[in-house]
Amino acid sequence: MDNKKRELSIEQRDKLFNVLKARFLKNMERHKGLEWDGIKLKLEANPGKIWSLNEMERTGGEPDVIEFDYNKNEYVFVDCSDETPKGRRSICYDREALDSRKEHKPKNNAIDMASEMGIEILTEEQYRKLQEFGKYDVKTSSWVKTPDNIRKLGGAIFCDYRYDTVFVYHNGAESYYASRGFRGLLKI
Structure with missing residues (x-):
C-alpha cells in the first residue's frame, strides 16, 4: 500500500x-x-x-x-472494545494457516491483517494486562501472538475472559470462528 x-x-x-x-x-x-x-x-x-x-x-x-x-x-x-473487534473476526491465525486450507477459507488472517494495519497482535502478557482495566471478550475470543514452538507444530493460541479468569487455549492455526478475531496494539 x-x-x-x-x-x-x-x-x-x-x-x-x-x-x-x-x-x-x-x-x-x-x-x-x-x-x-x-x-x-x-x-x-x-x-x-x-x-x-x-x-x-x-x-x-x-x-x-x-x-x-x-x-x-x-x-x-x-x-479496548468489549468484545474482539467485529471487523477482524472469522479469520485464521496466519498466512501459512490460510494457505493450508483447501476449502472454506476465511477471508484473511490475524497476522497479515495486523501488519496491513501497521499494528501488532497482542501477546498473552499484553492481553492479561488489558484485563486489568475491565472484562474483555466475555462472549468472544482473540488470537494472541503464538510462541514459535507451538506454531511450528501447527497450533496457535487464543484468549478469552470467562468466570472472572483469563483463559488461554489452543487450536489449529487454520481454524476460524465467527466469534474469534484479534486485538491490536500500537506504540506511538
Whole structure:
C-alpha cells in the first residue's frame, strides 16, 4: 500500500481525534496521570500512526491509551472494545494457516491483517494486562501472538475472559470462528 493511502485528510484526522479524546476522557482509569494534549502532539508528529489508529477504530477496536513507556517515550494504544473487534473476526491465525486450507477459507488472517494495519497482535502478557482495566471478550475470543514452538507444530493460541479468569487455549492455526478475531496494539 502506498504512503498516500496511509494518510488521513484533515477532516478525517480531526474526527478521529475527537473520538479518541472522548474515549480517553471517559476512561481515565486506563491512563492515570496522562494528559490528552501530550498524546495529541505525539500523534500529530506521526501521521502514519494516525492512519493505523483509524484502522483500529474503523474495524471496531475502540483503541485507547493504556500505558506510557517512560524509557522509550511511547504511548501504548490497545483495542479496548468489549468484545474482539467485529471487523477482524472469522479469520485464521496466519498466512501459512490460510494457505493450508483447501476449502472454506476465511477471508484473511490475524497476522497479515495486523501488519496491513501497521499494528501488532497482542501477546498473552499484553492481553492479561488489558484485563486489568475491565472484562474483555466475555462472549468472544482473540488470537494472541503464538510462541514459535507451538506454531511450528501447527497450533496457535487464543484468549478469552470467562468466570472472572483469563483463559488461554489452543487450536489449529487454520481454524476460524465467527466469534474469534484479534486485538491490536500500537506504540506511538
